[in-house]
Amino acid sequence: MTRPLLEAVNLAKHYPVKSPLGFKTGAVRAVDGVSFSIPEGGIYGLAGESGSGKSTIARMIMGLTTPTSGALLLGGRDIAGQAGRRAYRSKVQMVFQNPGSSLNPRRSIGQSIAVPLSGLSRRARAARIDELLGMVQLPASYARRYPHELSGGQRQRVAIARALACAPRLLVLDEPTSALDVSVQAKIIDLLTELGRELNLTFLFISHDLSLMRNFAEEVGVLYLGKLVETGPTAEVFARPRHAYTRLLLASVPVISDEEAALRPQVPLIDGEMPTAEQLIAMEQR
Amino acid sequence: MATRSLREEPAAGAAPDAEPPVTTLPEAEPERLSAAYQSWYRFSRNPTAVIGAAIVVICILAAVLAPLITPYPSHVGAVVDFRARHLPPSWEHWMGTDNVGRDILTRVVYGMRISLLLAFVVLGVAVPVGTLLGLAAGYFGGWVEVVIMRLTDIALAIPGLVLLMAVATVFSPNLLTTMLALAALWWTWHARLIYAITRQLRSQEFVEAAETLGASTFHILFREILPNCVSALAVKTSLDCGFVILTGAALSFLGLGAQPPMPDLGTMVAGGTNYLPDYWWGSVMPGCAVLVIALGFNLLGDGLRDLFDVQEIR
Secondary structure, rough: OOOEEEEEEEEEEEEEOOOOOOOOEEEEEEEEEEEEEEEOOEEEEEEEOOOOOOHHHHHHOOOOOOOEEEEEOOOOOOOOOOOOOOOHHHEEEEOOOOOHHHHHOOOOOHHHOOHHHOOOOOOHHHHHHHHHHHHOOOOOHHHHHHHHOOOOHHHHHHHHHHOOOOOOOOEEEEEOOOOOOOOHHHHHHHHHHHHHHHHHHEEEEEEEHHHHHHHHEEEEEEEEEEEEEEEEEEEHHHOOOOOOHHHHHHOOOOOOOHHHHHHOOOOOOOOOOOHHHHHHHHHOOO | OOOHHOOOOOOOOOOOOOOOOOOHHHOHHHHHHHHHHHHHHHHHHHHHHHHHHHHHHHHHHHHHHHHHHHOOHHHOOOOOOHHHHOOOOOOOOOEEOOOOEEEEHHHHHHHHHHHHHHHHHHHHHHHHHHHHHHHHHHHHOHHHHHHHHHHHHHHHHOOHHHHHHHHHHOOOOHHHHHHHHHHHHHHHHHHHHHHHHHHHHHOOOHHHHHHHHHOHEEEEEEEHHHHHOOHHHHHHHHHHHHHHHHHHHHHHHOOOOOOOOOOOHHHHHHHHHHHHOOOOOOHHHHHHHHHHHHHHHHHHHHHHHHHHHHHHOO
């Protein structure tokens, strides 16, 4: 592939933990020294269970929080300082996890999609909304409907159309299908694959669903407690997982066919729950 | 081959997702009308809301048209007719006459005018001020929130009646000072309400989505957050109309509001107490008028709340 579009260099986000008196007693390392790079037009998957720091990375890329240390580079330029600007917004967009809450219930679909189109004339805006709805395979008449009149899958299509409105190059997908039915999930993924090819989009796909990850991502990174424990081309990571946590994740994917069961690596597994942030701090201090 | 199980359904034509065939419904325009009709239908099925709305509409109409519908419009002022004093309710004087022979019905209708004016002026100041402060405190957080919300706490800690009495003592008691003093206290409730809703909405994904889409702060506050506050505001404002009218009547009963000969309902109740119980209509009739207006606004507010709750659940 070509040169990297997005690079994370030693990215870290620590949240201070304070005692009841307000003294700093430690830090939750939500993201801790993560480095990866996504080539132009590539699909990079970040896997990991809840609490592993996936969403924090997405929020840092979107400029909703700032990194404690390390840097994010878009096309080779540090995004610090430009993340809030309109020019940056038009290059990087995000599809949120839950389409039920990422669309304003009091605004029509057309109004929601038109948010980044405020610079256009009335007619151009309407034409663009039609075009965007067409891209996500929804009828143009849906522009006048409200989110509660749509199904979950249709709402997520609207959220995708909205993210595409300012013609971004990178689309961050934060668990875009986890709130949807399994039958609808596959269609959303198909749609994203198709749009990615047509519009030459680059994706950062964040999910805990490894079967989706295997179908969609070209390269994956496995996050565990804020650290990237394993990274590589999807097929390789899935066939020969090196880290114990990756094996655990793979083993927890439910399988339907014997075929799939045969694909699963047969390895001894670690057991038990992931430690909480408080437990980790206690372990460090001991 | 692991993909098979997920992708078996044929992607026939432009039918997105395996969902009910929404496209067979009638097109958008008639549907929009029916949504408005649905709201009206649900409202009209709610007896308390309809009664409340009817009372409010009748009171407002009566107040606006007072000079046209009252039998003795001249009795608003300082008219004296001793031959007609303390006449009991009759066909000529539906609510009787007062101690100087003025028609009480006429004065009650004009009194409603003052009560409603008071409510609209007080809330016309308090609602926008409280809403703006609540939005700012809830959305920006930090020191903006600290300043606005502590200011609200301070304003809430001032005993209202004492402040109003102080204001009335320093300035000569009249309708304007009452309005200003009430408005100076009333915004706090709206600020708190809107603050609480905004805090809740700020962490919603659609607000974050608007931020990542590069929407302006103005857009986020007034196009994304405010529309989600409207139902709560409508309910609160309607209930508050009743409370403001009651408070205003209580104040003028104590002699702190509108002064005679202005036909204020509270003042009229106070004036009539000297002649109780023989000439009871002098106090009871304006008292009932206060009760009816306040009840109307409260019923309307409760009805609106039921209506919006149903919509929120749906």
